[in-house]
Amino acid sequence: MTVHIASRLATLPKPATIAMAARARELRAEGADVISLALGQPDFPSPPEAIEAAYHSAQAGDTGYPPIPGQKALIEAIIRKFRRDNAIEATSDRIMVANGGKQVIFNAFMATLEIGDEVIVPAPYWVSYPLIARMLGGVPVEISCAEEDRFRPRAEVIKAAITPKTRWIVLNFPNNPTGAILEKEDLEAIAGVLREAPHVLVMCDEIYEHLTFDGRRHLSLLSVAPDLADRILIVNGVAKAYAMTGWRVGFACGPKTLISAMVAVQGNVTSGVCTLAQAGSVAALDGDFSRIEVMRQTYETRRNRVVAALKAIAGVTCEMPEGAFYAYPGIASLIGGVSGGGRVLTDDVAFAEALLDEAHVATVPGSAFGYSPYLRLSCAASDAQLDEACERISRFVEKIRPA
Numbered sequence: 001m002t003v004h005i006a007s008r009l010a011t012l013p014k015p016a017t018i019a020m021a022a023r024a025r026e027l028r029a030e031g032a033d034v035i036s037l038a039l040g041q042p043d044f045p046s047p048p049e050a051i052e053a054a055y056h057s058a059q060a061g062d063t064g065y066p067p068i069p070g071q072k073a074l075i076e077a078i079i080r081k082f083r084r085d086n087a088i089e090a091t092s093d094r095i096m097v098a099n100g101g102k103q104v105i106f107n108a109f110m111a112t113l114e115i116g117d118e119v120i121v122p123a124p125y126w127v128s129y130p131l132i133a134r135m136l137g138g139v140p141v142e143i144s145c146a147e148e149d150r151f152r153p154r155a156e157v158i159k160a161a162i163t164p165k166t167r168w169i170v171l172n173f174p175n176n177p178t179g180a181i182l183e184k185e186d187l188e189a190i191a192g193v194l195r196e197a198p199h200v201l202v203m204c205d206e207i208y209e210h211l212t213f214d215g216r217r218h219l220s221l222l223s224v225a226p227d228l229a230d231r232i233l234i235v236n237g238v239a240k241a242y243a244m245t246g247w248r249v250g251f252a253c254g255p256k257t258l259i260s261a262m263v264a265v266q267g268n269v270t271s272g273v274c275t276l277a278q279a280g281s282v283a284a285l286d287g288d289f290s291r292i293e294v295m296r297q298t299y300e301t302r303r304n305r306v307v308a309a310l311k312a313i314a315g316v317t318c319e320m321p322e323g324a325f326y327a328y329p330g331i332a333s334l335i336g337g338v339s340g341g342g343r344v345l346t347d348d349v350a351f352a353e354a355l356l357d358e359a360h361v362a363t364v365p366g367s368a369f370g371y372s373p374y375l376r377l378s379c380a381a382s383d384a385q386l387d388e389a390c391e392r393i394s395r396f397v398e399k400i401r402p403a
Contacts (some may be wrong), residue, residue, distance in 0.1 A: 008135055017127060017364050020352065024362035035389045036362040037377045040326070042243040044295055049287045050244065050280035056281035066272035069263050070097030070251070074278045077285040078251050082234075085209065086220045093256050096263050097273050101207050101250035103266070106132050108203060108233055108252070109168070109260035113138040117167040122153040123370030124328065126176045126205070130370070138167070138389045142370050147319050147330060150178035155189035162197045169200055174208035174218060177369050177376035178328045179235060179303075179321025181212060184219055191225035201258075202232045207250075210241040210292050212323040213300040222253075230255045240324075241292050247277040299325040302379040302386055309390035310377075313348040313397050325379045328366070335373050340399030348373035359396040361389045 010076045020038040027034045063398045069075070069142050075095045082088040084338035098104045105128060109119070121129045123142045130140035143161050158169060171190070173182045182190075194200060203219065203347060209218040237250035252259065266272075304320055310318040310329045317330040337345050343354040348365040352375060366374025 008137075012131060012135055012225070017368070019315060020316075020356065020362050020364050023353075023356060027360065029354070032360050034211075034356070034360045034362060035381070035385050035392070036382060037379075037386075037389055038322075038364050040240070040378055041245055041380055042240060042295070042325070043380045043382065044243040044291075044298075046244045046247070046280070047242060047284050047287050047291060048240070049283040050247075053283035054208060054276040054280035058275050062275045062279065064275070066278065068267045068272045069259075070095065070273065071278045073282050074251075074285075077282045078253070081285050082253055087223050088220060088234075088253065090253050094253055094259055096252050096259050096266070097278065098250045098252065098262075098266060099270050099273055100248045101205065101235050101239065102128055102132075103270065104235045104237075104250045104252045104262070105129065105203070105205075106136075107262035107265045107269075108138050108235075108254075109133055109138060110265045111258065112201065113167055116165060117163045118163060120158065120161050120166060120169040122158075122171070124151065124175070124177050124366065125170070125370050126172055127368050129170050129172070133168075139165075141166070144331040144371065145178075145180070147317070150319060150322070151175060151178040151328070152182060153190070155186075155193050158190060159193045159196070162193070162200060164196070164199070166200050168203055169194075170203045170205065171221065172205040172207075174323025176208065177326050177366075177374075178319065178322055179324045179326055180319075181216055181218060181322045182221075186188060186223060187219060187221050187224040191221065191228060194225075194228055194231070197233075200231070200273070201328070202228065203235060204232060205235040207235065207237055207240050208324040209236070211296055211299055213296075213303060214322065216322055218323070230362070233258060238281050238284050241295070242281075242293070244281070244284060247274075247280060249273055249277050249281045252394045255293040299379055302381075302383065303327065305383070306377065306379055306386055306390060309387070310393070311388075313394045315397060315400075326328065326375050327377045327379060329377070331373050331375060334397060334400055336403055338403050340396065340401075345400065348375060351375070355393065355396055359392040361392050361396075364371055 024036040119133040233254035238244040315333040339354040341358040345351045352365040363375040366372040
């Protein structure tokens with residue numbers, strides 16, 4: 001018997017970040033000395049207070065089914081976080097906890113998208129936004145954020161992309177993969193466009209909010225335009241700034257009716273989030289903020305050395321990331337050449353694959369993020385690994401010859 005697979009999955013690709021990491025693991029298993037810069041995985045330990053709190057929660061017997069929206073203690077910690085970090089006053093009926101930020105996005109799209117509804121996604125984008133929208137019958141509408149604009153979406157471009165079918169616009173800043181951030185004037189201009197399009201919801205993915213550089217600070221659209229509160233959904237979680245990727249705790253702040261619908265979706269998909277992970281997240285959110293500052297400073301130092309090394313490579317460009325922990329070098333002038341191993345570098349996918357196979361450095365091609373020819377490199381690795389990776393990339397580029 002042949003198992004029927006739903007047609008909605010026929011054109012759904014595997015996320016490129018996961019695919020490249022998997023290929024890197026295969027090469028390692030074969031004995032290759034691979035440096036993987038493909039995943040956005042912090043290389044810091046989870047906060048000890050989070051681990052301790054999760055342990056005590058288990059010892060106390062808090063191992064039953066949790067409330068679907070989230071446990072009271074965590075919801076209250078999230079409310080404190082929004083007040084402290086974003087000058088946003090939230091109430092418990094505007095908060096929900098999910099199994100990672102990705103489930104928040106799924107819940108929101110599942111709760112709101114009808115077949116054919118459009119989701120505006122500025123490119124470069126994190127790979128999951130258009131994939132989830134498409135899986136649920138939505139139509140991703142990509143708008144380009146040019147390198148000369150520091151990878152920021154222009155308000156007039158957003159305005160031109162809005163149609164009567166537009167349901168969402170996604171704003172992920174600090175951005176994965178470019179590290180771009182939005183300044184107050186950017187947010188005010190976007191808010192002006194949104195006021196003219198009252199049918200459009202806004203998803204603000206702020207998972208990298210604490211990782212900003214050069215004295216910059218993240219600003220939330222909701223704090224800049226509180227009059228749009230009934231249309232803004234903030235996506236966040238403990239994965240990045242708290243180095244708790246495996247704990248799978250994301251959370252959202254949004255309009256009451258939307259949050260209620262998202263809770264209904266989650267109740268029929270996964271139910272609530274692991275109680276022990278929730279206890280650890282309370283401790284992290286209320287914990288020692290100095291650990292985040294150490295991470296932030298470390299990533300800023302790494303960013304500086306990686307960007308300097310990449311810019312020193314002939315044919316490579318690299319805009320200085322303003323946040324997150326990635327670099328997004330451009331390789332346009334190298335496309336069309338032939339690698340030292342004889343591979344024709346037809347696009348950034350071929351470039352990334354050749355770089356991995358020949359130089360044993362795993363990156364992600366920019367086409368996966370809707371904007372090529374670029375590569376995404378994670379700076380969440382040791383200084384020694386980053387230096388060696390950049391040196392390998394330099395040697396790889398030196399061997400490229402004309403076709």
